[in-house]
Amino acid sequence: MPKNKPKRSAPSIDMTAMCDVAFLLLTFFMLTAKAKPQETLVIDTPSSISETKLPDAGTFTVLISKEGKIFIDMTGQHTRLDLITNIDTAYTLRLSEEQKMKFANLGSFGVSRSQLKKFIDLPSAERSAFPAGGIPVDTADVNKSELADWIHRARLAQFRMKQNGKVKEEYVIIVKADKDTPYPAVQKVINTLTDINVNKFNLITSMEGKAEKK
Amino acid sequence: MSEIAQDGGGGHKKGGKVRSKKMSTRIDFTPMVDLGFLLITFFMLTTTLAKPQIMALVMPDKDIKKEDVEPVKESKVLTLLLGGENKVYWYEGITDAKLDSTDYSAEGVRQVILNKMDKVKAQFQTETYKRKNKEGVEEEHTDGSYINVLIKPTKNARYKNLVDALDEMAITKVRYYVILEVSELEEAFIKNPAGGLKFSVDEQVKAATK
Numbered sequence: 001m002p003k004n005k006p007k008r009s010a011p012s013i014d015m016t017a018m019c020d021v022a023f024l025l026l027t028f029f030m031l032t033a034k035a036k037p038q039e040t041l042v043i044d045t046p047s048s049i050s051e052t053k054l055p056d057a058g059t060f061t062v063l064i065s066k067e068g069k070i071f072i073d074m075t076g077q078h079t080r081l082d083l084i085t086n087i088d089t090a091y092t093l094r095l096s097e098e099q100k101m102k103f104a105n106l107g108s109f110g111v112s113r114s115q116l117k118k119f120i121d122l123p124s125a126e127r128s129a130f131p132a133g134g135i136p137v138d139t140a141d142v143n144k145s146e147l148a149d150w151i152h153r154a155r156l157a158q159f160r161m162k163q164n165g166k167v168k169e170e171y172v173i174i175v176k177a178d179k180d181t182p183y184p185a186v187q188k189v190i191n192t193l194t195d196i197n198v199n200k201f202n203l204i205t206s207m208e209g210k211a212e213k214k
Numbered sequence: 215m216s217e218i219a220q221d222g223g224g225g226h227k228k229g230g231k232v233r234s235k236k237m238s239t240r241i242d243f244t245p246m247v248d249l250g251f252l253l254i255t256f257f258m259l260t261t262t263l264a265k266p267q268i269m270a271l272v273m274p275d276k277d278i279k280k281e282d283v284e285p286v287k288e289s290k291v292l293t294l295l296l297g298g299e300n301k302v303y304w305y306e307g308i309t310d311a312k313l314d315s316t317d318y319s320a321e322g323v324r325q326v327i328l329n330k331m332d333k334v335k336a337q338f339q340t341e342t343y344k345r346k347n348k349e350g351v352e353e354e355h356t357d358g359s360y361i362n363v364l365i366k367p368t369k370n371a372r373y374k375n376l377v378d379a380l381d382e383m384a385i386t387k388v389r390y391y392v393i394l395e396v397s398e399l400e401e402a403f404i405k406n407p408a409g410g411l412k413f414s415v416d417e418q419v420k421a422a423t424k
Contacts, residue, residue: 015243022250029257046374048381050269064373174268179374183296183367186376187395194276202268205377 041065041110041128046179048205058169060154061204062147062193063108064177068185069134070147071110074154078166080104083157090153093117110134113146137188142195152196173201269380274392289337291362292330294323295400296379298370303404305411306330313407318378327363327386334361363391366400 043063056075063071074080081104088095091113095103099120110132111119119130138145154171161167173193177186193201288307295303297315302323305311316322346352365379376393383391403411 015247019243019247019250022247022254026250026254026257029254029261033257033261045266046377048267048269048377049384050267050381052268052270053265054268175271177373179372179377181373182369183371183373183376184369186373187367190273190393194273197276199273199275200270201273202270203377203380204266205269206266 041069041071041108043176043178044180045176045204045206047207048203050205052202054174054202054204055169055172058158058167058171059174060151060158060171061108061174061176062151062189063110064175064181064185064189065110065134066178066180068182068188069110069132070137070185070189071108071132072135072147072150073108074158074171076158076161076167077104078164079154079158079161080106082160083154086153086157087113087150095120112136137192139188139191142192145192145195147189148192148196151193151198173198174204175201176204269377269384271380271393286362287338290334290360291364292327293364293366293400294379295396295404296365296367296371296375297404298368298372300372300375302326302375302379305403308411311403311411313403313411318375318382323379324382324386327361327382327388330361331386331388360389363388365391365393366396367393368396368401368404 041063043065059075061073063073065071074083081100084095084100084103087093088100093113093116095117099117102120103116106120109116109119109127111130112133112135115133119127119132122130135150136146137148142148151173158167158171162170175186175189175193177189193199288309291307293305293311295305297303300317301315302317303313303315304323304326305313314326316326363383365376365383367376367379380391382388399411
């Protein structure tokens with residue numbers, strides 16, 4: 001009697017389930033994804049126990065780099081377009097419609113008003129290499145401070161957009177500074193904010209690790 | 215399900231008509247899974263899932279009027295001077311203030327605040343005070359355990375120190391705290407603690423209402 005050989009089948013695994021999982025996860029990540037905005041400066045925020053999350057929309061962020069340079073960023077394309085149109089008319093920067101559109105899609109920036117046109121014209125890859133000096137701040141005279149002007153006009157622009165129904169909320173002012181930023185630079189920003197009667201603002205912090213010793 | 219058909223489909227049956235070859239309807243999913251995971255990896259690396267936290271901060275109004283300034287009991291005041299190199303200098307009250315220094319650890323500045331709270335609690339337990347509520351009606355409060363913390367970052371302080379100090383306020387639940395500018399007197403006090411602090415209340419009010 002010949003031995004009954006066990007039937008050999010190819011060592012194949014059913015991939016359907018794995019495939020299902022893979023695509024489920026893929027769908028999840030695609031739906032929750034928000035592409036990382038291009039960062040013109042790297043900021044390492046200090047940690048705190050705060051658990052309030054940063055809102056998605058309606059934020060005006062003042063970024064302070066390690067060297068104390070001030071950058072600004074704001075959400076909402078409509079508001080940005082309205083804001084740059086307003087700035088353009090007020091200071092006759094003579095920006096084209098295309099340049100204004102570019103500004104609306106720009107991330108954070110830290111150039112003075114006079115350099116803004118040049119900065120916008122740069123291809124996005126070269127912007128981070130631009131020798132940005134930060135937004136000029138004049139603590140002695142708030143009317144001369146470009147930072148105060150930007151914040152003031154941006155809030156008005158956001159307010160106009162809210163009235164048009166283009167955005168839902170007014171701007172929340174956010175201060176994002178590096179943990180090694182010297183305090184005088186932060187103080188300059190805080191003083192500017194209180195000068196224009198923004199007494200309530202938020203500081204960005206990262207999550208405090210449980211194991212991390214305070 | 216998706217095994218690789220090795221016999222090339224239906225195969226030949228013994229005798230009978232030669233049927234057209236039936237291809238297996240099974241598909242090998244492996245490349246699809248590969249692609250799926252590749253895309254997952256891509257999205258995982260490019261998304262920012264963790265949203266940063268924010269910490270609300272309310273500053274006092276710039277043009278505060280002298281009439282609106284409410285005097286605070288000196289014994290309830292704790293001043294933290296945030297110095298360089300992660301050091302905190304602190305003193306209580308203003309009369310015969312003694313400067314001491316600590317750090318931002320849980321045993322450091324937090325203990326200083328808690329000790330101060332205990333001290334104030336023991337001293338003012340039965341104290342009552344009146345405060346207007348939201349509707350503008352005066353209400354009597356009996357809790358005297360509130361301390362007033364003045365946070366004064368010096369120019370050597372880092373932003374991290376400020377956030378740490380504010381964090382301690384949240385941890386120890388200090389209700390009244392304010393960030394103020396450090397005065398020249400205090401800078402001299404840090405340099406020469408033995409020299410003491412000679413405050414005049416009028417100057418303080420002037421500095422706060424300028």
